[in-house]
Amino acid sequence: MLLEIEDARTGYGRLEVLHDVSLKVAEGEIITVLGPNGTGKTTLMRLLSGVLPLWSGQVRFDGADLGRTTPEKRAALGLCQLPEGRGIFQTLTVGENLHLGTASRKASAAQIRSDRDRVLGIFPELAGRLAASASSLSGGQQQMLALARAMMGRPRLLLIDELSFGLAPRIVHDLFEVVRELRDDGVTFLIVEQQASALRVSDRTYVMRNGRNELDRASDELLASNDLVASYLR
Numbered sequence: 001m002l003l004e005i006e007d008a009r010t011g012y013g014r015l016e017v018l019h020d021v022s023l024k025v026a027e028g029e030i031i032t033v034l035g036p037n038g039t040g041k042t043t044l045m046r047l048l049s050g051v052l053p054l055w056s057g058q059v060r061f062d063g064a065d066l067g068r069t070t071p072e073k074r075a076a077l078g079l080c081q082l083p084e085g086r087g088i089f090q091t092l093t094v095g096e097n098l099h100l101g102t103a104s105r106k107a108s109a110a111q112i113r114s115d116r117d118r119v120l121g122i123f124p125e126l127a128g129r130l131a132a133s134a135s136s137l138s139g140g141q142q143q144m145l146a147l148a149r150a151m152m153g154r155p156r157l158l159l160i161d162e163l164s165f166g167l168a169p170r171i172v173h174d175l176f177e178v179v180r181e182l183r184d185d186g187v188t189f190l191i192v193e194q195q196a197s198a199l200r201v202s203d204r205t206y207v208m209r210n211g212r213n214e215l216d217r218a219s220d221e222l223l224a225s226n227d228l229v230a231s232y233l234r
């Protein structure tokens, strides 16, 4: 397993938000965590990226206990997160934003150039706009840029909090197609969503409610039973 979470508890101050959450992600999987507003999905992402401490339980990445590993060290290990709210620097160009994605790793200029060419091959819309200001991009293109920038850090596991947030269904569809391509390129995904749209590309789905795991199913099985998804998102 690339990521294993066992009976994890965490929260804010004295407020416990995650109660004994357990979850496994194998290398090459796309996993969705689905759940209604306020159920603790963002809190789970913060726990995994190392922003929130683990109160009890275990989090292992590639077999190693993450313990109190800092967010920077986690990123260097390949456990990376797409920043909340995309984290695009509006005053910088598309190319400059992309370059910032290499900050978490040591790489030669030649390696960075070759990675950039590979990443731009997957995001042709960005390739033609490297010198443009990031602020000139649409919401969907900015989300593409956030993904492309994350790819420059060579993630092994990419954590994404609501890839679909605020975007039209067609754009969301394109983004999930890109996620599938990136998986074929060797990246594993853990995607937290409020909407069921991620199920179409993901292998397995965990449904969370009130800070607890409620269900773990193959995504196509969940999709085939729409009522089940609807009842869990209520």
Ligand SMILES: Nc1ncnc2c1ncn2[C@@H]1O[C@H](COP(=O)(O)OP(=O)(O)OP(=O)(O)O)[C@@H](O)[C@H]1O
Pocket (backbone or CB within 6 Å): 012, 015, 017, 035, 036, 037, 038, 039, 040, 041, 042, 043, 044, 194
């Ligand atoms: N910084 C914080 N300080 C205190 N409580 C918080 C903080 N952030 C979130 N919470 C609380 O933790 C609980 C879970 O919030 P969280 O953001 O993880 O849910 P979510 O499932 O991601 O929902 P949403 O989709 O609305 O972000 C909520 O009750 C929320 O009020």
